[in-house]
Amino acid sequence: MRILGREPATILALIAICVKLAAAFGWDASTDVQAWVNAVAAAAVGVLVAVLAHDGIGAAVIGFAQAALALAVGLGLDWSSEKQAVVLTAVTIVVGMWDRTQVTAPVPAAAVRSRAKPTAV
Template sequence: MKIFGREPAAVLALFAILVKLAAAFGLDVSADVQASINAVAAAFMGVFIAAVTRDGLGAAIVGFAQAALALALGLGLHWSAEQQAVVLTAVTLVVGMWDRTQVTAPVPASAVNKPTVTPVS
């Protein structure tokens, strides 16, 4: 898979360098916030790749939500651990409910061998 003719890792590396350049030339953020911004970018890329390949989208969305919350906390969001847990639980629940509608059994129910009970004599 290519993005702008490049591998996703190359695009992420470019983004990380652009964040560092912005911080070096005027963007007033700490190293922790830079790391959080790059984590959100990586999580977003994970969601994008999962959507394109149709593989593991739910897990990628939950990871993105975790990274976005970490960035928000780094930028000054003042939520307690309980509030964070409730929000991430809600995200996980919604994703799980959506995943359930997307999953199908690899074989039809009629193909599963049902155990037979042997009468005891």
């Protein structure tokens, strides 16, 4: 099932236009807030594309977490840089642990062990 097909840029353009329409017809959002909403939408589409393509999901998730945290801080979240760093570090570690379960070594462990044994001369 294709959700984005070959046009993720079109989806982003649609989101951007919807944000502008909402602002024009009643949503009292500053230009900064609109920019943040579009940035998070771009990060979310990046994650979705990575999931659908089965490629690079870890980096996309970390990028999305960074964008979401930046949005929260931009909208008034009062976290110190230390708290932000701890949260992003935790996200990175969790994604790394998950990635580890998804990666298969190209050479079986038994082959590596057999090469490590010393040979008699």
